[in-house]
Amino acid sequence: MINSVRLYYISCRGLVRNLARFEDAAGGSGLQIGACVEGAVQLSVPTRECQGDGAWGRLLGGCVCAPGHEKVGETCKVCSIGYFKPTNESGGCRLCPPKSTTGHGGAERCDCLQGYYRLPSDPDLLGCTKPPSAPVNVTADRHSSSVLGLLWDPPHDLGGREEVMYSVGCVEKRAETSSQWEQCREDVFFLPGSANLTTTAVNITGLNGFCDYRLHIRARNALSIYHGATAGSEAVITVHRWNIPMILTAAPVQEISVAQMVPAPRADRKPLPWLGLVVAMAGLLFLVIIFSTACSLHRHYSKNTFDPMIELVPINPGMAFRRAEEPEPGPDSRAEGGNGVEWVVQLLGPHSSRLLENLKEALVERRQLTLGKELGKGEFGSVYEGIFTSEENVDIRVAVKTIRVGIYTQEDLHEFLREAEIMRSFDHENVIRLLGVTLERGDSLTHLPMPLVILPFMKHGDLRRFIIATRYGDIPMFVPLQSLLRFMVDIAAGMDYLSSHGFLHRDLAARNCMLGDNLRVCVADFGLSKNVESSDYYRQKETARVPVKWMAMESLSESKYSTKSDVWAFGVTMWEIVSRGRTPYPGVQNHELLDLLMTGQRLKQPEDCGSELYEVMCTCWSKDPNKRPGFAALGETLKGLLSVLPPLEASEEAYYINQGLEAAACQDVGHSCASEMEETAAGNVYMPAPSCAPPAANRDLEENLEEDNYLLFINSGSAVEGD
Incomplete structure (x- = not known):
């Protein structure tokens, strides 16, 4: 007799992964369609297979946070006021650029503050700007009866933009007509011109000494075309007819006239017989002072001029x-x-x-x-x-x-x-x-x-320090995936050149790749390099410190190095770049690494790393060196991955990275910008091999861990921990 019946079945438990939610499903029920979490949009339909043993298969498709949202765990959080995110991506919300803000949360772009604007061609990441202020220190000099020289200095406030142009206008008041100002006659010419000037001087010809002139100098930038020249961008100077000495003053927007000075009648002047003698003595004293000053300056200059043969x-x-x-070296030494x-x-x-x-x-x-x-x-x-x-x-x-x-x-x-x-x-x-x-x-x-x-001189220093600084916010910017892939392409090209000329690097890592001011990466630090033109490999025999966590399996077990072992290190370098400077194999001791690799374990797929890019890394870590690709093939594969991403203009990329570096140098409000840049200069220069440099007291934890990734290999082939 049956007292009870119990039914058991296997199910795949509901879960949320990569912003895609999957509900409970019966084991073996096959392909399941997921849904994006709130605030996320799908790139392609997320699907996973519910297998017969109750385990979920590999995720296909996926979701990313919508514009105005950032990823927090497995949710998409609305950007706070003052922050924005313009595109569908997994990155975080960004602080609004200068002179802009948002009026609500979840913004896709920041609006300019009152009085500030953007050009239609300006990207959302660029701060808002405005037209320049007026030119300053306007002066005029009469060269002849009909020629006037006009000079000025650039505006104090350029409005946040670098470009500035000037235009000069002219109106006149004729003595024989009424008091109305009229446009200057056609025979008045401006040299080199009156519009789109990039210099701060102009000569005006064809002037009439019996007329008053009012000259307008307007400063303009690209915004002025769309929003018009403001009153604050114009300086005005008035020049009166020159039957009197000219006394000229100028101020922005404000007209300052020159009062007429009528000389006293000759009959009213009292003769001063000693005046000529005083003037002559004053002139002689002035010449003596000028001559003494010139001699002093010459001696000072000669004393401080560097002798090219003297060491500095x-x-x-x-x-x-x-x-x-x-x-000073004598004749014998020379x-x-x-x-x-x-x-x-x-x-x-x-x-x-x-x-x-x-x-x-x-x-x-x-x-x-x-x-x-x-x-x-x-x-x-x-x-x-x-x-x-x-x-x-x-x-x-x-x-x-x-x-x-x-x-x-x-x-x-x-x-x-x-x-x-x-x-x-x-x-x-x-x-x-x-x-x-x-x-x-x-x-x-x-x-x-x-x-x-x-x-x-490499302006931005080593690549690892740079991407760590961007991750921690020391450099307030986000390096896009396009830039990271371009870094990898550059390294692959450099390594392909070295391997084709018979060189083994043996210490390839992000810390040994330098970033120039043009944002191109150069492979550097050849302290462990070997030339193997006569052989396909090199076997380590002498004592040397080596980078354990970047070494291939055959290098760890047999001290054997080849181009394929450099390929392995390149895979680890790619992992460093896409993980934005994290130390490989965290928590794994150097002496444990070979056993871990022998069991088939490899570095895990970093967050925000696409499957295709991770597969490229995995090909570099094949146990059989012959199955690893060459650097030329790796470069072409990475270029293919880069080509499917939205293009990023090199000029924009350089602008934002340089802006970020300048902002990082000035972010400490307790110090001046100049002193802060001096203190952080060591982060933006070519440094010697990290494998040789002892960790400084102020290095962060990750940099101290990096030092532990080196072991001392002795000629017996075994490894012992270095000092």
């Missing part, structure tokens, strides 16, 4: 320079050669001939280089900002790597110069190139030369 060294973190406190090559050959040891032969084309005169402030420190020494004067007398802003001051060995010197030797032949827009090397005599303790390696 930094004396503080600012941009000041002073002469090095060294005796006879040793301009670049010190002869005596360096004797001091560098048995390998000096090959090293110097390879660096011969890169050697430059020390007098061509001026050192400035210190930018950072590394294993070998410091990095300074500098000015390099080329043979064509062109000054170039550069970064200069120096060897540390004090006792160091020939081995240290060889290792320092070896990186320059590797870089000497590099010529690619995505690879840091060597500008020059100088060799000068060192101190009396070591008698070794003090080399200086000259590299391009």
